[in-house]
Amino acid sequence: MRNTFPAQRARRSNLTRSPKRPSPPPMQLGMIGLGKMGANMGRRLMRDGHEVVGFDLDESAVQALEDDGATGAPALEALVDELEPPRVCWMMVPAGDAVDATLGDLLPHLDEGDIVVDGGNSNYKDTLRRAGRAEEHGLHYVDVGTSGGVWGLEEGYSMMVGGPDAAVDQLRPALTTLAPGPDKGWGHMGDVGSGHFVKMVHNGIEYGVMQAYAEGFDIMKSKEKFDLDLQKVAETWRFGSVVRSWLLDLTARALEEGQDLSGIEPWVDDSGEGRWTVKEAIDLDVPAPVITDALISRLDSRVEDSYTHKLLAAMRNQFGGHDVKSSDE
Incomplete structure (x- = not known):
């Protein structure tokens, strides 16, 4: 019989399982960037009852996620309008200029206390600079170094999180859903920038x-x-x-x-x-x-x-x- 990929399930043991904890309540968030990672992260979140508002420059990507149960947004301003404050806007866009452009387009529409998450492979030095820019607007900036690739939808994502304690606590329901398990595969590394540094x-x-x-x-x-x-x-x-x-x-x-x-x-x-x-x-x-x-x-x-x-x-x-x-x- 052919072995199942990719996990080596034979390693699992009842002796290592921790007691099951109650799941955190579902939350609402905006997913910006619906490529291979962003769209599947949105789908995994929706499977666990979270509400996802999705935006991408590619309208077909928005439609595909909308067909799976998300609320599609034709623009970033519309995405923000769909979210209840304090808002969570999770960016899954390519590292570099695209992150700066997306953040610049978001800032005028967000309010003090909202959270911006960068889940891409940004350089941690750029993350520190962007966090300073967000803080000037009274926003929380959280960096999530994300690993899991195309297998993450089914197997879960390993996430290395950096940012203020209060903001990370607010994101906990989404993090526990996206991770391989509520208490494994993700961790709060430290201050903003530390997640991308570890990744x-x-x-x-x-x-x-x-x-x-x-x-x-x-x-x-x-x-x-x-x-x-x-x-x-x-x-x-x-x-x-x-x-x-x-x-x-x-x-x-x-x-x-x-x-x-x-x-x-x-x-x-x-x-x-x-x-x-x-x-x-x-x-x-x-x-x-x-x-x-x-x-x-x-x-x-x-x-x-x-x-x-x-x-x-x-x-x-x-x-x-x-x-x-x-x-x-």
């Missing part, structure tokens, strides 16, 4: 772990004498091995489609967090050779052809739905 380091570690897997499988593929079935190797390691992990689960899943990874170009993109982690390590005089080498390898992937980089690209596609370059592009 940045999380992604830097992810670079290193992925690189080690990809290099190891490349070594095994190159040992032609044994003609190894790499998918079988991955399946064997998934249970009982000290290197078992969700990334290994997804590696096994990618290899199910053919261990030659034909059709995938060995081009591994990076969305910035690895670079930020390496820069931070340098600023703090903390040696981080594994993360640094993994970042350099991703840059190398753009000028050379290797199985390592094909598998790295396949892994990113598995956990985050990130695009891969096909060999005919």
Whole structure:
């Protein structure tokens, strides 16, 4: 029988389960940015009884979420008007200028005490600057480093939260719904900026772990004498091995489609967090050779052809739905 992905449910034990606590009451929030993450987060919230008002520049994305039970908004001002104060506006837009633009468009319509959440992969330094801007308007700013990718709708999201205690407490009903469990998979890291800082380091570690897997499988593929079935190797390691992990689960899943990874170009993109982690390590005089080498390898992937980089690209596609370059592009 084929094993279920991606969770290794065999690890769960009644001995480790904490007593079930009553669920917090549902809440209302606006979800801004209905891409792969934002739309599915909205759906997970609605499944648990929360009220979601959704907005995206893509009208079809708004309509799709509206079809699933959300209230669609044609503009940010309309989204704010649909929310009862104190409002919660949760941004899931690409890091960078889009966050600044969205925040700038929101600020004139919000009132003192409202909460703005940035759930994207923003640089924590930008988060600190934006929090200052929000505070000038009497708003609370909360940063939520979010991991879970395309699997989060069913498995839950890991969330690293930064911000004032009162604002995080107000968000608790949504956080406990979005997380894998009410008391696991999310945590209040500290002051504003700390959530995105921890998520940045999380992604830097992810670079290193992925690189080690990809290099190891490349070594095994190159040992032609044994003609190894790499998918079988991955399946064997998934249970009982000290290197078992969700990334290994997804590696096994990618290899199910053919261990030659034909059709995938060995081009591994990076969305910035690895670079930020390496820069931070340098600023703090903390040696981080594994993360640094993994970042350099991703840059190398753009000028050379290797199985390592094909598998790295396949892994990113598995956990985050990130695009891969096909060999005919």
